Amino acid sequence: RNVKPLDVLLQFSVSSPRLPPLPALPTKPLHLDKSDIKFGIKIGEGNYGEVYRGQMTDAQGRQETVAIKSLKAVGQTDDLKREFRIMQKLKHRNIVRLCGLVDSDEEDMYVVMEYLPMGSLKDYLKTHREHINNTMLLKFAMDIAEGMDYLEQSRIIHRDLAARNILVADQHTVKITDFGLAQEPNKGNYYIRQTNRALPLPWYAIECIETGKFSHKSDVWSYGVTCWEMFTRGQEPDLPQKPETLIQMLKNGKRLNLKPPCHPTIYAELIRPCWDQEPETRPNFSALIQQVKELQE
Numbered sequence: 528r529n530v531k532p533l534d535v536l537l538q539f540s541v542s543s544p545r546l547p548p549l550p551a552l553p554t555k556p557l558h559l560d561k562s563d564i565k566f567g568i569k570i571g572e573g574n575y576g577e578v579y580r581g582q583m584t585d586a587q588g589r590q591e592t593v594a595i596k597s598l599k600a601v602g603q604t605d606d607l608k609r610e611f612r613i614m615q616k617l618k619h620r621n622i623v624r625l626c627g628l629v630d631s632d633e634e635d636m637y638v639v640m641e642y643l644p645m646g647s648l649k650d651y652l653k654t655h656r657e658h659i660n661n662t663m664l665l666k667f668a669m670d671i672a673e674g675m676d677y678l679e680q681s682r683i684i685h686r687d688l689a690a691r692n693i694l695v696a697d698q699h700t701v702k703i704t705d706f707g708l709a710q711e712p713n714k715g716n717y718y719i720r721q722t723n724r725a726l727p728l729p730w731y732a733i734e735c736i737e738t739g740k741f742s743h744k745s746d747v748w749s750y751g752v753t754c755w756e757m758f759t760r761g762q763e764p765d766l767p768q769k770p771e772t773l774i775q776m777l778k779n780g781k782r783l784n785l786k787p788p789c790h791p792t793i794y795a796e797l798i799r800p801c802w803d804q805e806p807e808t809r810p811n812f813s814a815l816i817q818q819v820k821e822l823q824e
């Protein structure tokens with residue numbers, strides 16, 4: 528196979544956790560015209576966006592099945608452009624691949640990405656409850672940790688890590704998606720919330736709810752909640768809705784409980800450490816990769 532030097536560089540930096548953040552990828556012509564895409568059925572909807580299945584014709588005239596994401600509300604094109612800008616910098620086997628941005632019309636913008644026919648992990652956990660085992664779930668936990676470790680090296684804070692934002696590629700592989708809330712911290716290692724969008728509180732670290740301070744370590748907290756969703760086979764995190772009540776509860780040391788069928792060792796060694804009160808004492812994503820490895824043995 529004819530491997531381009533850039534591909535080699537990227538593959539190398541992806542598998543080596545000690546390298547500095549990746550340079551931005553050279554901007555391929557990822558700008559699409561609306562006539563390059565055809566819309567099919569609606570396949571998903573979150574708080575901000577709507578996602579459709581569709582067909583894309585690339586510059587070489589090849590057809591590809593894609594997922595097309597639009598925003599529900601008007602006047603939020605800056606958010607969609609930011610989502611595109613962040614996704615454009617990322618290339619990893621556990622992160623959904625971007626195909627392009629339809630931005631010929633400022634009022635009618637779409638992010639186009641690879642289509643994963645098996646859908647979200649949240650739905651997969653519910654529909655395959657009976658056939659899922661710990662071996663599969665630990666592999667998913669590994670994939671998410673590796674994708675998040677890569678994001679940490681790329682200095683991107685995801686801010687919305689949850690089972691609904693993980694897609695299933697096949698029985699052994701998952702990918703991280705929905706960079707709608709993601710941020711690049713301008714200085715230091717944290718970002719202060721600037722939007723008043725409704726936030727997914729049960730997934731948020733105590734300091735995010737209290738002070739709006741997001742960091743890689745608050746993504747680690749959300750990783751713990753995502754694993755809790757996985758190992759309980761898609762149960763809803765049952766925490767108080769009101770921010771004040773939730774903060775008080777977390778300050779008193781209460782957390783989401785161990786629930787069957789989650790294995791107690793997985794709860795104690797993988798999930799619970801992500802919810803340490805102090806961000807500094809939580810594991811980082813490379814430590815979580817090691818932890819999952821130990822649990823796999």
Ligand code: ADP
Binds near residue numbers: 571642
């Ligand atoms: P929102 O910002 O509105 O939450 P998401 O990007 O999370 O939008 O997508 C919403 C839902 O659409 C997901 O939970 C998933 O079910 C579905 N979806 C999103 N992207 C894809 C994709 N690339 N392939 C298949 N399904 C997808």
Ligand code: MG
Binds near residue numbers: 573574691705
């Ligand atoms: Mg989402």
